[in-house]
Amino acid sequence: MCANKVSSPIDEQVLISLKAGDRVLISGTIYTARDAAHKRMSEALQKGEDLPFNIKGQTIYYVGPTPAKPGQIIGSAGPTTSGRMDKYTPSLLDRGLKGMIGKGYRSQEVIDSMKKNKAVYFAAIGGSGALIARSIKSMEVIAYEDLGPEAIYKLTVENFPAVVIIDSEGTDWYQVGKEQFKQQADQ
Amino acid sequence: MRTITYEEIVERVSKMCQEANFDLGQDVVEAFQSALKNESSETGKDILEQLILNADIAKSERVPMCQDTGVSVFIVEVGQDCHIAGGSIYNAINEGVKKGYEEGYLRHSIVDHPITREKSKGYNTPSIIHIELVPGDQIVIHMSAKGGGSENMSSLKMLKPSDGLEGIKKYILDTVAIAGPNACPPLVVGVGIGGNFERCAYLAKKSLFRPIGHRSERPELAQLENELMEEINKLGIGPQGMGGNTTALDVKVEIEPCHIAALPVAVNLNCHASRHKEVRL
Helix, strand or coil, X not given: CCCEEEEECCCHHHHHHCCCCCEEEEEEEEEECCHHHHHHHHXXXXXXXXXXXXXXXXXXECXXXXXXXXXXXXXXXXXXXXXXXXXXXXXXXXXXXXXXXXXXXXXXXXXXXXXXXXXEEEECCCCCHHHHHCCEEEEEEEECXXXXXXXXXXXXXXXXXXXXXXXXXXXXXXXXXXXXXHHHHHC | CEEEEHHHHHHHHHHHHHHHHHCCCHHHHHHHHHHHHHCCCHHHHHHHHHHHHXXXXXXXXXXXXXXXXXXXXXXXXXXXXXEEECCCHHHHHHHHHHHHHHHCCCCCCCECCCCXXXXXXXXXXXXXXXXXXXXXXXXXXXXXXXXXXXXXXCEEEEECHHHHHHHHHHXXXXXXXXXXXXXXXXXXXXXXXXXXXXXXXXXXXXXXXXXXXXXXXXXXXXXHHHHHHHHHCCCCCCHHHCCCCCCEEEEEXXXXXXXXXXXXXXXXXXXXXXXXXXXXC
């Protein structure tokens, strides 16, 4: 597989150079959050409180892993459907969130906010949680521990495989990719 | 009358929950391999290869192939000449699920209250259990670990009889197109037609328990399954919705008689991690 190596937090120049459809291998620090953690972060912002970690320049991975077996760093850890986080996402992008990893469509509001704030959305392969777990080198809970698999964890990843789905210009690979192969099928 | 004990059901269910999550059926792996030969997208091929590798890792290391280890859905054929000793079959199945999910380090993904979202106290229970009473003295337990992503993109509609076959096909194709990447394609598409509101949903679910590659015994339905398969794979959605010609691994159709005024259709989508196991007691 031909893929670009990307470090997280993602350098601004690198981020802008990423284009929809690019395959990447991400290394560095990423944070997990899914439905319940997003709801709590959103409630914190509404009350004027700080987020549990400095989100500026960071990447969030939408995942709720299975419990680790003895000796494992993490259990299976593939992406969950990103669209459920759409409602909460623009306010996080406005506060400096630069990268998101998940699977599935994003709303127009999220895409507009990504263009405005220059952010990128990656998809990991849904349903390949056993394979993805191999690229996760450390895991540390940093907030909302009571949420179990839905807590916020800080992960160190090495060559985490993903595809750029929506780039900082708002091009959506789900639309481009589908059209390309639909046209082929029609011919 | 044959007697089957509560404990035996608990043990068998516990094991099958773990096997379903660790060991993807050979029918699914073979479908990946055959899709890989026909897929023209490079990214699509890459994804299919990673899914085959993922299934290998899950099986050899005995870890779940997907972090969404699902809601356990059971269809249980209970022979009417069989006696279950020691407690209710529903409790036995739920106890087996709790044991299997805890011992197998599988994820607890159930909330007790759909509105308050309060988490269930029984580990990944209650399960969804359908019991069918059949002749004989055996119990056959069919189990599925059903993921939330594909279930969320499933759909049910009461069509008009005048919508006919064309209307049915359009509704199925639209459902798959709307689901796009969210349901984790390549999919197994289960379709229930007829019955009534709740029966068509059950038929769609039940159809997903048939192995991949298995065609309906009714020739007109087998033909419909083939036609739908071809049409769905022309949508361009491809593996993980990133473009390609493998959108569905299979399509299953089940029908039942229905009211003269009705044409209920349900489309139950299953992600590529089509985790089904069967045990016979």
